[in-house]
Amino acid sequence: MTDITNLTLTELVKKIKSKEICSKDITSNYIERSKSSKKLNTYIEETFDDALANSKKFDSKPDLEKKLPGIPIAVKDLYCTKNVKTTAGSKILENFVPSYESTVTQNLWNSGAILLGKLNCDEFAMGSSNETSHFGNVLSPIDNNLVPGGSSGGSASALAAKLTPATIGTDTGGSIRQPASFTGTVGLKPTYGSCSRYGIVAFASSLDQAGPMTRDVKDCALLLEVISSFDNKDSTSIDFKRPNYFSHLNKNIKGKKIGIPKEYRVEGMPAEIEKLWENGKEYLKNCGAEIIDISLPHTKYALPTYYIVAPAEASSNLARYDGVKYGFRVEGENLIDMYEKTRSQGFGDEVKRRIMIGTYVLSSGYYDAYYLKAQKVRKLIKNDFDEAFNKVDAILTPSTPSSAFKVGEKMNDPVSMYLNDIFTVPVNLAGLPGISIPAGLDENNYPLGLQLIGKPFDEQGILNIAYSMEEKINFKLNTSDWWIK
Amino acid sequence: MTIDLKTVKHISKLSRISIDDQKAKKLEKDLNSIFKWIEKLNELNTDKVEPLTSIAETTLRFRKDQILSKNIREDILKNSPKDNKDYFVVPKVVE
Numbered sequence: 001m002t003d004i005t006n007l008t009l010t011e012l013v014k015k016i017k018s019k020e021i022c023s024k025d026i027t028s029n030y031i032e033r034s035k036s037s038k039k040l041n042t043y044i045e046e047t048f049d050d051a052l053a054n055s056k057k058f059d060s061k062p063d064l065e066k067k068l069p070g071i072p073i074a075v076k077d078l079y080c081t082k083n084v085k086t087t088a089g090s091k092i093l094e095n096f097v098p099s100y101e102s103t104v105t106q107n108l109w110n111s112g113a114i115l116l117g118k119l120n121c122d123e124f125a126m127g128s129s130n131e132t133s134h135f136g137n138v139l140s141p142i143d144n145n146l147v148p149g150g151s152s153g154g155s156a157s158a159l160a161a162k163l164t165p166a167t168i169g170t171d172t173g174g175s176i177r178q179p180a181s182f183t184g185t186v187g188l189k190p191t192y193g194s195c196s197r198y199g200i201v202a203f204a205s206s207l208d209q210a211g212p213m214t215r216d217v218k219d220c221a222l223l224l225e226v227i228s229s230f231d232n233k234d235s236t237s238i239d240f241k242r243p244n245y246f247s248h249l250n251k252n253i254k255g256k257k258i259g260i261p262k263e264y265r266v267e268g269m270p271a272e273i274e275k276l277w278e279n280g281k282e283y284l285k286n287c288g289a290e291i292i293d294i295s296l297p298h299t300k301y302a303l304p305t306y307y308i309v310a311p312a313e314a315s316s317n318l319a320r321y322d323g324v325k326y327g328f329r330v331e332g333e334n335l336i337d338m339y340e341k342t343r344s345q346g347f348g349d350e351v352k353r354r355i356m357i358g359t360y361v362l363s364s365g366y367y368d369a370y371y372l373k374a375q376k377v378r379k380l381i382k383n384d385f386d387e388a389f390n391k392v393d394a395i396l397t398p399s400t401p402s403s404a405f406k407v408g409e410k411m412n413d414p415v416s417m418y419l420n421d422i423f424t425v426p427v428n429l430a431g432l433p434g435i436s437i438p439a440g441l442d443e444n445n446y447p448l449g450l451q452l453i454g455k456p457f458d459e460q461g462i463l464n465i466a467y468s469m470e471e472k473i474n475f476k477l478n479t480s481d482w483w484i485k
Numbered sequence: 486m487t488i489d490l491k492t493v494k495h496i497s498k499l500s501r502i503s504i505d506d507q508k509a510k511k512l513e514k515d516l517n518s519i520f521k522w523i524e525k526l527n528e529l530n531t532d533k534v535e536p537l538t539s540i541a542e543t544t545l546r547f548r549k550d551q552i553l554s555k556n557i558r559e560d561i562l563k564n565s566p567k568d569n570k571d572y573f574v575v576p577k578v579v580e
Contacts, residue, residue, distance in 0.1 A: 095564075096564055097563065097564065099557065099560035099561065099563065099564075100554075192540045192541065193540075193541050206538075206539060206540060232546075232548065235545050235546065236539070236541050236545075238541060298529075300525070301525065301526055301529065304522060304523040304524075304525050304526050305526065307519065307522075307523060308523060308526075315500065319501075322501070323566065324565065324566075324573050324575055325561075325564060325565060325573065326564055327564045327565075327566060328566065329566035329567065331576075332576070334576055334577075335575055335576045335577075335578050336501070338575070338576055339501040340501050340502060340503035341503060343500070343501055343502045343503075344502050344503040344504065347502065352500075352502055352504075352512075353512065353515055353516070353519075355500050355502065356493075356496045356497065356500050356502070356512065356516065357516065357519060359496050359499050359500045360488075360492075360496050360516070363496070363499060370523070372536055373526055373527075373531060374526065375536030375537050375538060376531035376534040376535070376536045376537075377526055377529060377531060377534075378536075378537040379534050379535060379536060379537035380529070380531070380534060382537055382540075414515055414518070414519060415518055415519060415522050430540070431540030431541070
């Protein structure tokens with residue numbers, strides 16, 4: 001039998017349903033591989049003993065009707081897991097053990113999945129390289145000393161290194177799609193309101209979404225089907241009829257109109273990304289889709305808008321970490337002194353920087369000039385997409401303006417780090433679904449991704465287009481296992 | 486517009502994050518480079534644009550005013566750095 005960790009999620013489900021393999025075999029294989037992959041620093045918290053016990057429990061009375069029967073899954077450490085430490089990559093939460101479970105992870109366990117552990121991420125999901133985590137940076141399995149992207153960097157790395165059959169990340173400005181692109185994996189950010197935000201450590205509430213990260217599009221459809229649900233506990237959860245994304249997955253995209261936004265051809269974009277995009281158009285034409293040039297004129301304002309809106313919301317969300325309720329406290333001379341010391345020592349530099357940006361743009365005298373202005377530009381960006389979707393069914397763009405970079409390369413220049421998310425951020429601002437699929441390699445053999453952006457709630461549409469392209473692209477992720485001792 | 490050291494210290498006070506002079510100087514540099522880049526938005530005339538406050542654009546749902554989580558005091562207090570079994574304990578606020 002082939003090595004269990006080489007199988008896709010869908011293949012695992014099939015084999016467990018046909019009783020070819022059992023949950024314990026799968027779980028122990030993943031645990032063993034994870035244990036020999038410490039060098040990547042993907043896990044913050046390992047729950048291997050519980051996972052093994054749960055897999056045996058599953059095997060003793062297997063419910064094979066479940067969608068993820070006995071499948072072990074490691075998740076981003078931004079999801080609150082009951083009685084399992086949840087840190088969000090921050091020192092301020094290093095001892096926080098939630099007494100509740102996030103809805104998205106609860107959906108996983110209700111479908112038969114088993115928690116393998118909690119995966120590293122940028123602190124409070126603020127970063128594009130997984131270098132801001134209090135628990136150290138994550139390495140990409142693609143090459144030595146390469147970042148996996150961020151903020152769901154531990155998730156992307158663990159997935160690409162085959163330490164988990166699939167995983168879930170969160171995406172506020174590209175945190176699922178950018179690391180997926182950097183590691184040659186598939187990542188989908190659903191429409192705002194599709195997946196519940198209940199129990200996800202909040203970063204920017206009007207932008208945050210949970211989403212699947214998988215090895216192929218089929219797995220992505222299956223995992224999305226499991227985690228997407230209406231939830232009364234999230235006031236912005238949207239009650240719409242969620243299709244069975246997995247069973248409705250098909251390659252019939254004949255006649256679909258795909259928009260190519262001219263504004264995404266940014267200055268200084270490497271020729272190989274340009275070529276990747278051209279190839280993408282060809283694949284789509286070969287599948288019978290129609291390519292249409294479109295314009296999203298306010299694209300260049302998306303990142304500056306994001307860097308007002310997201311920090312503003314973050315400064316408000318992170319006000320709760322005051323040294324009283326979440327485990328970490330530095331004593332002070334008085335209450336205010338305690339707050340200031342706790343937050344100064346508990347938060348890392350990037351988080352402090354964003355809290356301060358947010359505090360400034362919301363402060364008296366600057367609110368109109370910055371925050372209100374950004375909300376108005378956000379409207380213009382959304383209008384661009386609304387107009388484009390009158391003409392097209394989906395939009396094709398590169399996922400990132402470059403391939404993965406070296407550890408430390410962009411840490412001293414925040415703006416150059418922020419520019420990584422230039423193609424992903426507009427999608428969050430407009431609340432749309434977006435998927436990144438691996439589409440090729442650069443000159444160093446580092447993966448490059450293409451992004452498909454869909455109409456609100458048309459996850460099925462972009463999944464089907466991605467599914468068709470995936471077959472034509474025929475991308476194979478090759479890692480040499482260089483990190484294994 | 487530039488952000489001077491005094492403003493940085495004022496923002497840090499508002500943010501309840503204490504910073505030393507060295508950190509303040511670094512932040513002054515970072516914040517200025519970020520805000521210089523953000524100023525790009527001023528190229529746009531947005532006088533007649535309505536601000537987008539929520540992407541869902543729906544009114545928030547009402548729910549019944551009922552308690553769903555009962556008897557969780559102990560669970561919640563488990564994460565407190567200091568408590569007296571019934572309450573969170575903080576430094577004295579009122580003299």
